[in-house]
Structure formats: C-alpha cells, structure tokens
Amino acid sequence: MVSSTHEAMHRIFQHDLRLFSRLSRMLGFPLPPPVEVTVLPTDLTESAPVERRVDTLLRLDSADDGSLLLAIEAQGKKDTAKPASWAYYTAYLWTKYRLPTALLVVCQDRTTAEWAGRAVHSGPPHMPTLTIRPVVVGPHNMPVITDPAEARADLALATLSAITHAGDPDIDAILKTLSTALQGVPEEVADPIIEFTAQGLGNRPAREFWRKLVAVDLSFYKSFISEEIRDEGRAQGRAEGRAQGRAQQGAKFILAVLDARGIAVPTDARERITTCDDLGLLDQWVRRAATVTSVEGIFTLEDD
Template identity: 65%
Template sequence: MVSSPHEAMHRIFQEYPGLFSRVSEVLGIDLPPPTSATVLPTDLTEAKPVERRVDTLLRIETESDGPYLLAIEAQGKKDRRKTTSWPYYVSYLHNRYDGLPVLLLVVCQDHATAEWAARPLTIGLPQWPTLTLNPLVAGPHNMPVITDIAEARKDLALATLAAITHADNPDVGAILKTLSAALREAPETITDPIVELTAQGLGNRPAAQQWRNLVAVDTSFYKSFMSEEIRDEGRAEGRAEGQAKGQAEGLLLVLEARGITLTDETREQITTCTDSHLLNQWIQRAATATTAAEVFAK
C-alpha cells in the first residue's frame, strides 16, 4: 500500500517542478537552470505481464544543455528489488525518449535508507561494469534544516520538502513552526498544496499532530482540505459537548423530581461527564431508581 509520506515525497515535484533546481544545488550538482518542466506519464510498462511504474517523471527544459528526464522515487525503506528496477527505469526512459539524458532522484526520510539508496548500482562483471547507475539522493543527511522564517519564505517548496525529509528529526517541531509561519503571507494557491503535502509527508508520526495543531491555531487562514477537516472536527466536538451538557442537565432534573439526594461529588460526576451513551444510561435508570447508588451502579 502506498503511504502518504511516499506520495508527498515525489508529488511535491509535480506541484513544483522547479524545485529540483534548488535540490540539485543542495546536493552539489551543477545543472543548468530549467526554463520549463512537463509532467510525463509514469507508466513504464512494456507489452509484457510485468508492470513497472516510476513515482514521478518530469521532462526538464534548459536553455544551455537542452532537455533531460528526471525520474523521482520516494523510498521509505530499503528494497532489494530496486537494484534491478531502477536501472531498468533509466534504460527504458533513455530508449523511449530518443536518447534524452536521464537522472534518477531518490527521496528518503531516514539516514539508513538514504545511505543504501546512494550506493552505485552496477550491472556487469566486477572487472568490467556494463552499466553503472548513480542515483541522486535527497534525505535528512543533506536537506537543510530550515528554522529561519525568512529563509523558508525564499523557497517554500524547498522548505516543505526539507520538513518532510526531516520528519523524524528531534527538532521537527521548530522546523514545522517555521514553515507554518512562513506561509502566513503567501497566497492561498500556494498555502493549500503545501499544507496538504506536509501533512501527507509526515504520515502517522507524532510530528503530524504537531502540524495539525499549528494549522489549527488560525484555521481561518488556511483553506486546505486538512484545515476544513480540523474545523469539522471542532464543530463535531462542539455538538457532542452541547449534547452531553443537555443530557447532564436533564438527568439532574429527573433526580431532583424523584427526590434522590446527590452529594457534591456525584453532582460533579454528572456535570463533567462527556460520554453521551453513559449519560443516557443514567437517565434511563433514574426513571425507576430510588437511590443514587442504583443510578450509578457499574
């Protein structure tokens, strides 16, 4: 099953194709600046029963060196099958697109996977390699830790990818707080996909809740799906609290009408209860009970 972090780590390049230009700078690769980028089909399946699919594929245009293909793979863990599929991707794409140069970028969220992915893949004999693949790898070992708001605002897409790749960083709270603050002056068309991609990229890690809390601080600012979800949750919680409060008041009235004396402790137990099902059970018992013990018996 494809995870949310997996989707975010490569889909961010579809949303912001120019991001690779900045990532290549971070990785120390001297590439000409792109003039445009086109999202291409990712299906690499041949007329065989074997299906092969790269995560994201972009055609990058440049003025000085011409176009090249950028294949992006989001890798959450070591996978020995990639030692054969990645060389296949590169060879197939080189052939399918009339000999265009092909780069493979692997995006990771942990050091061990990044170190594994960065190893050259060689096909051939030890004394004479026929094909050697050298993936570019972006991960927590080389993506910047951005905790300066001004730096994050300079390139929000890079700041988002950096936050995703540092999802397990002990200082991820500061990284996310910086990204959230940097979004406040950005237009809605930029904030919406970044809020969603960041949430996807963090997956079910504790940092995901930190991000939700940051977004929830001022949900009127965010219009994304996640912020709408947070607002819906808040409204649902408000309705549940209102229902429980009404049930508690009704229970007190029933007990008073039946002449059942309550201690301060029992009264507090009723007024602080937020379990609608339990309150309804107490109300039903109160209709026939003669003592408080009968109402609250477990």
C-alpha cells in the same frame, strides 16, 4: 498500495517544476536554471507484459547545458529489487528519449537513504557494465528550516524539508516554521503546500501536530485538511454539547428527587452534582437518589 506519503515525496517536484534546479545547488552539483521543465508520462511499460512506472519524470531544458531527464522515486524502505528497476528505468529512458538521464531518490530515514545512495553494478566485479547510483535526498542532507523567512522564500523546499524530516525530533519546529511562513500567503499557493505536508507526514504523530497548526494558525484557509479538521471539530463540539446537556438534565433530576423526598442538599454537594460530567456516574446517582436517607449516601454507596 501507494501511500499518500509516497505520493507527496515525489509529486512536490511536479508541483514546483524548478525545485530540483534549486535543490541541485544544495547537493553540490549546481545545474543552470532550466528555461523550461516538462512533466513527461511515467509509464515505462513495453509491449511485453511487464509494467514499469517511475514515480515522477521531468524533462529539464537549459539554455547552456541542453536537456536532461530526471526520474524521481520515493523510497520508504530498503528493497533489494529496486536497483534493478532503477537501472531499467534509466536505461529505458535514455534509449527512448536519447537524453542524459538522472535518478533522484527521496527518503525519510537515514538508513534507507544510505542504502539507496550506494553504487550497484549489474555485471560481475571485473565487468561492472552498468552501474546505478542515484542522487539521494533525505534527512541526512536536507536542511532543517526553522526560520519563517527562509521557509517563505522557498515554500516547496521547506515542504520537502518537512517531508524528509518527518521522523526527526525537530519536526514540530519545522512544521511550526512552515505554518508561520504560510500565514498571509495566497490561498491558491498555500493549499497545495498544506496538503503535500499532510500527505508526506503519513501516519506519524507529527501529522496530528500539523493538523492542529492548520486548524489554529491557518484557520482562514479552506484546504481539504483544514475543512476536515473543522468538520471534526464541529462534530466533536456537537457531541460534547449533547453530553453536557444530558449531564445537566441528570443533575436537575437528582436534585428534584432529593428535594421531593425532603433531603437537604448542602452547597458543596449541590455543586458536586451540578458540575459532574460523567454520565455513567450520574446514572448511578439518579438511582441512589430514590433510596438514600441523606445526600452523602449518593456519593458513598457501592455501585448498584
């Protein structure tokens, strides 16, 4: 089953079609800015009953260097079957479109990135025939963006930085920077960035930190995740309100029983009863109030 993290790692390139052109300069092989970028179908299935799908497929058309295809794969862990699949993708696309074909693999840990970036030959050592060596993006070569101005200048790149560094110690600072950069950005621009970031963090602890940032720093947005957080907050608030109401009723009942039985309740004991929010403990005190001979007995008797 494809995870939301997997989707965010490659779909960010569909969201911002010129992201790879900017990214290539950071990777050491600057491509000219494309005149046009087209999202192509990702289904590489042939008539034979073998289904092959690349994660994202872009066609980049440049005024100077012509056109090329860019296949983008999100890779979460080592998979010995992948190099053969990647070789198939690139060979098939080259054959189908008759265009130079490049492969970009997006990773979230250095071990997977190092594995994905090695050259794999399909033939024997003395006859390599077909070699697959993807360009890899991961925590080893993506910048750690902690300057809000830098993040605001390229929100898609800052999002990719957050996704690829999701497991790094610096992730909280990266996410705080991104949330700061999004403040004041039009909602239609901020919403997909908020969602891609949440998806890309997966089930890591940083996802909860991002949710809190969205709830506090970006509370004026109405994205799916911000609405989800607000709904949870409202539900929690209602639950806490109900619990607080029950606690207040319990405290009033205890004091009423003690008063009816003529048992004095000093100020400190009254405060202890009225400020208690442990419903289980209040239930014990309610039962004890009917039998104790002094208010101290409520607090010192063994559990019923």
